Amino acid sequence: MFNALVLTQEEKTTRAQIQQLQESDLPDGDVLVEVEASSLNYKDGLAVTGTGKIIRDFPMVPGIDFAGRVIESSDERYKAGDQVILTGWGVGERHWGGMAERARVKADWLVPMPTNCDAQKAMMIGTAGLTAMLCVQALLDGGVKPEDGEVLVTGASGGVGSVAVTLLAQLGYKVVASSGRIEENGKLLRQLGAADLIDRSELEVQSRPLERQRWAGVVDTVGSQVLAHALSQVNYGGTAAICGLAGGHLLPTTVMPFILRNVRLQGVDSVACPYERRIKAWEKALEILPESFYQQACHSIGLGQVADYAHKIVRGQVTGRVIITL
């Protein structure tokens, strides 16, 4: 028997309860994993609280990422004892996920644990950190260099945002962190490497199609008006890497930044990111992130606290990365 957080739905209300399950309850898959850690991402918050239609089939074990040790495998790429990481692929949405002491998944969805990493560290990075790394890579691919000017990170106190601030600062960029919680999190954001802070409200106001050029690059986790405003301020030839919708999924912008300033808008998806790119992103994130990031921006909770934290993350009240230790 093992512990799992199980979501059920009654009269359109999602309930989260810790239950004791057996390995025979798990869905089919090639690899059975002893999960050592999962993490709380924005999408987990939506799933656990029943906000948005993340989960369609109940009961469901949430958890879009996990790290742990292989117990048994019918796939030759993995054997008992191997340490593995999983992010994305609809796990925790359509297939039972990481908020349980056991998971059975497809081998294709796993990546081997990098040599300089363990389960806790992997989940301190987690889906959010992998996505932040992919966003930073998109800026590098767009040719954005530290000497080109300031780089804006929106939703900076969140999981993706806090990792993006740290990665960019470590790479020598002058990072401006946009946050709705500067009073609460300004000190942390500066410790992570932000050179400057900007209140989210400055970007939430309606912008003209083209504002004064200000950003060499943008990492956006928020979408909506904040992203529209940021786009109107991107320098000629700059790149905006966008991955999130914490502020809304609409994008009230115009074609002007793209056709008059040659701005590149690069969407970033981590869920179905190809294997080789994932491996490179994990290695690079681990190489760049300093030890201080794990100490300053991450904290651990147990399964019993997930429901409470899920409500907090949906309300934009969680700072940094939350690890679920199993």
Ligand code: NDP
């Ligand atoms: P978090 O909740 O940890 O961070 C989101 C941050 O956005 C908050 O901390 C807050 O930062 C800001 N925010 C929250 N609500 C609002 C609002 N109403 N308006 C403007 N800003 C707001 O979430 P994650 O970091 O886990 O995820 C961030 C986004 O990225 C989510 O939309 C998520 O779905 C998406 N995502 C996408 C992935 C992909 O593969 N494309 C993978 C992972 C995440 P502050 O208080 O500092 O302003």
